[in-house]
Amino acid sequence: MNSILKTITKLTALFSAAVVSGIIFTSSALAAGGTGPEVKRQEWSFGGFNGQYDKAQLQRGFGVYKEVCASCHGMKLLSYRNLMQKGGPEFSKEQALAIAKEATVIDGVDADGEPKERPGKLSDRFQGPFKNETEARSANNGAYPPDFSVLAKARTIHRHVPWYSEPYYWAYDMATAYEEKGSDYIYALLTGYGTAPKGVVMGDGMNYNKYFPGHQIAMAAPLSEDAVEYADGTPTTMDQHAKDVTAFMAWASEPHLNARKNLGKRVQIYLLILALLLFLAKKSVWARLKH
């Protein structure tokens, strides 16, 4: 065993030497390849292994979505009933029904064979703002506003760290259960608008965003101070709007997170006790061999 350890130590030393010499070559290459400032890890109520959604925040976030985003972005995987489900915004049945009824749903045909319209029901999926992609693009200067249903999981961030320290961050992210990279990106994007630096030529109708890949985004800055009224007295800053709507999107993409993390703790405590008992049993069984 000792000889293995010695060899590992030797090789590790050799490898580190190789790594250090490699840094000199690659650090300059990396600095040139960046696509904007690094997205910072935010504190989310649902972040980490202990996180849970904040009901009030999800309700506010839904408000922002409805008032601001929903005119261009659909959420086709969600149903109105989801708004009252446990672990979500938990609107009351009356509130969810009122939201559903605002939508117009095409359902079946009338006596003449023409499509029939009716107000939305709790079981209906969220009705999108556009009939199809072509209509969406035509209304948005050729850009297609992505659906929000799983967007918070469909985006990620890239750390700007030297290549040799990447394994450390992988381990760190694993150990701290960093699953909110997409949320961090969306929050950064929503608050990352500004004027283009000198020398950057912007495309027609494009907006400068320091976090968007390529920095030219078709969507104009969607949020501003006091854009949406909050019933619960939370300050209506742009930052708060961005945080709340991002949290709502995170919930939409992972609606059972609360239950999953809660169950996880019970399962792990069970497994931990079982592992301990099995270890003791193993020790006592193997002790028989010594006699």
Added chain:
Amino acid sequence: MSDHSSSYVPSNGFTRWLDERLPIIRLMYDSFIVFPTPRNLNYLWTFGGILTFCLVAQIITGIVIAMHFVPHGDHAFASVEHLMRDVNWGDLIRYTHAVGASMFFAAAYIHLFRGLYYGSYKSPREIIWIFGVVILLLMIITAFMGYSLVWGQMSFWAVTVITNLFTAIPIVGEGITQWIWGGYSVGDPTLNRLFSLHYLFPFIIAALVGLHIWALHVVGSNNPTGVEVKSKTDTIPFFPFYVIKDGFMVVVFMLLFSWFVFYAPNYLGHSDNFIEANPLQTPPHIVPEWYFLPFYAILRAIPDKLFGVIAMVAAIVVLFVIPWLDTSKIKSVSKRPLFMPFFWLFVITCFALGYLGAKAPEGYFLLASQLFTAYYFIFFIIIMPVIGLIETPRKLPDSITEAVEGKSGKEGASS
């Protein structure tokens, strides 16, 4: 060990009746209760049991997922989301399956490196090893097909990239690729056959695992000293000693497994796969799941498509012949001081290739992948045969019993 006579005694009328007609209880009793196992197996030997758990977990969760999955380009992505959202605990079933694939490979790679380090592929265990490599190959194909079924961007483009590799075959390449696709591009027929085969292959793997264990039980387990079992004192019965040890480690493994399932289920995946497949838009970087990265690095290290594919396939095929490439009679690397640094350099190479597989193949990253790819093959084709011939191995213990009781042997005798 194949010649040990069965000590099973049926305890009642029914088992006696059954034993005369189908000695299945006798088989189980001989294989998993009294089976003589070297007494010095360390914790690395528990990964066989862990892998069995992984296979069973994948099959059970997979069967449930198949009840909700729709293998159609327009519905596959939505059906997976339906499972995640609208099926009771569907998110956990799906995450257990997805994380389970990663866990399966992690355990398989540890199992494989354990076999490499302790020379478990050497005579008389060549057949066990070969079945192991076949299982690994099928695991790779199965996992790849399973990943494609999600029909996200990364699924779709991974299928496109990998099936396109067949076009590298001269003359018939194009025809074979279209035959695999079931059309002129990756589409519904492709998704359907991937689903069909993804459901079939785990059962073939299960059958091969049966053969793997059967072959193991003919010659018996290898052990850390690499000295074969010589007497009764070298072995202990599988039950209770190894059943409890394996059981303990399976639970420890489940703790790690559950960390990912419950708290970081998407950590090991790629965010692009939450974007529905779009044949008109290529993702900026197409990267496979982590467990394929070393092979992907080898594929891309070689600038020529055909030779890249040949190298990638050879990286697995070479494993089939290592029982004959390794000229050393000594099994354990711990007894081979000259070989040992080369072995650990090989382990580092595999990690490095894994890292490089996730990077764009340009500049120093490309150069590094080429160097590590070269070493990957040099290790098997040159170092293994040559060192076995020229090295002076350390002295082996006379028996497993001596190895275990060696230092404390005298005390042991007096107590």
